[in-house]
Amino acid sequence: MRFIIQRDRLVQSVQDVMKAVTSRTTIPILTGIKITATEEGVTFTGSDSDISIESFIPAEEAGDEIVEIKETGSIVLQAKFFSEIVKKLPLGTVEMQVANSFQTIIRSGKAEFNLNGLDPDEYPLLPQIEEENTLKLPADLLKTLIRQTVFAVSTSETRPILTGVNWKIENGHINCIATDSHRLAMRTAPIEGAENSSYTVVIPGKSLNELSKILDDNSDLIDIVITENQVLFKAKHLLFFSRLLEGNYPDTSRLIPTESKTDVVVHTKEFLQAIDRASLLAREGRNNVVKLSTVDNGFLEISSNTPEIGKVIEEVQTDSIEGEELKISFSAKYMMDALKTLEGTEIRVKFTGAMRPFVIHSLNDENITQLILPVRTY
């Protein structure tokens, strides 16, 4: 293997595939990045066996030569050292060459690195995926779907299925659901390619977080291929594979109340900041429980109290409060997480009594549902 490559492209590809590489693996070769040069270009692969990422740099793009391939071949290099080295190379071009017994020379200007490589034949093969049905989502919408739901997955391994996001695809729509059994986030959106097929899969939250970091914030369509135990996301020159979680995702539809007893419309940012301030003195337990109660003249009172430190009480002007009076307690953290995902300047909160889950929507957009279970303190 021998080629000369533009450094900036090399750095970008290595940075992308590094997102799948972990030093905490039981398979030593997975601490490396696999590099394969063909006449068409150079492919970089990183994997922790749950997530695998492949980044391709074409020999030529839009008439410009990006890689000059001198000899095809492949090698695996220690990811930690290789990624640090490429970032610090002195010139805009880099020569890479595999010599005897996997010794690899990386040359840029007057700097020459000689790295001990590993046998590329030992690197596991990526899943082979038949591309029968391809779904399509714009990259920015995909990132938004992830951002609005993935924060609500469980971080506990007691019910592993809840560490993933449930994607239900049917009738041309995708419905993403995440819950840790104390709160639930749900987002619906139209999706291309699902007119005649339906899927329900659970994608690990960690995979979606890493995917979101790699995708650009533009409207380029991402191809999504779902198989029995893998999902593949295809962007330009980038393949992102994730295993799926096995097991049945709980039916969450009955959790979401269909009626409400107290309806509040309030300015999102003012409400969020008041909750944030109240949470400063709400250190009981991990999740900073605050109290909310309706008061006269369309005000909400937000308060918290930790006797050894002090208390805070604040009134927030609402646009409207309809229905019954209410006193309720909930986690300030869950409320702030939920509010940060909602678009628009106003939100509607629908309460069904102090001990029942409540639902938060953007005022005129029910595509996002955030649900929170209250805490018993009154």
Place this chain on the structure above:
Amino acid sequence: MRFIIQRDRLVQSVQDVMKAVTSRTTIPILTGIKITATEEGVTFTGSDSDISIESFIPAEEAGDEIVEIKETGSIVLQAKFFSEIVKKLPLGTVEMQVANSFQTIIRSGKAEFNLNGLDPDEYPLLPQIEEENTLKLPADLLKTLIRQTVFAVSTSETRPILTGVNWKIENGHINCIATDSHRLAMRTAPIEGAENSSYTVVIPGKSLNELSKILDDNSDLIDIVITENQVLFKAKHLLFFSRLLEGNYPDTSRLIPTESKTDVVVHTKEFLQAIDRASLLAREGRNNVVKLSTVDNGFLEISSNTPEIGKVIEEVQTDSIEGEELKISFSAKYMMDALKTLEGTEIRVKFTGAMRPFVIHSLNDENITQLILPVRTY
């Protein structure tokens, strides 16, 4: 105590005095910030008993009212909660009021906090310092003096005196010296007010680091008052006290070689980057040892080698190499730390053989001396 104050000024003062507050103190009241309101304004104090910081907000400045004092008095509030609260207050003005038994109300807009305060009479008094002799340094020069020397103090408590920077002041000059016994940093500058007095003190490195963070990067003169066991830095509305280290600082003057056998002039940035690259594959021990040797045609060869990972070799063009041929090994970290403090695009390195300390200066400025002890590897 009761006053109404501009929030931005309150936030800035609290942030400044917080630099002296630590939660790891054996004196519970020092986890608090002391607030004292007089007719002239409000004073905030934080201390960990090594460092004490006092920030004053005048009632009036340049004809603008900054604080409206309603009632004088004082209180101590938990630093951690108080500092988080003031940052998140909703309006540009804040009312603070001490009610019964140290209960303190902080009110801004419709938000009202009620904090349990502590008895201000229990807060230790700051050192009383007689201002006989006042030295003066511009803030930006003081920050530069600190930056160029403090990184070289020892982090080990085996010789506590070496955790400080030795300031020698005489004949109108200040000489700052730091060493961890593997390297030494020295900086000389003129200082105002030392025409007829001389001092030699050792200031804890930690104090100087905190001082540097608080000072603005301008040429305002900072007053420096030195006593037997304290040093006081006075900026506008800010007092910074630090205790001094006790004991005799070692005489370092004999360490610095007066002659040299090999003189190299090289471009600072190119040399630094080559060392940085070589250090990537130099993981033997903590300090990333790299090798330097003179080669033909005015080149330096920088190299390192870790058999299980690989090796790197690089040639750096010099402006000149004068004197004997040389092969020497040293810590890449120490070299990079030293190079980053030097001003100007070119440096001169004076070697006195492979086993002797060597000295690095800016090409035409010997006010900064960086000295490094080599490592025995050849």
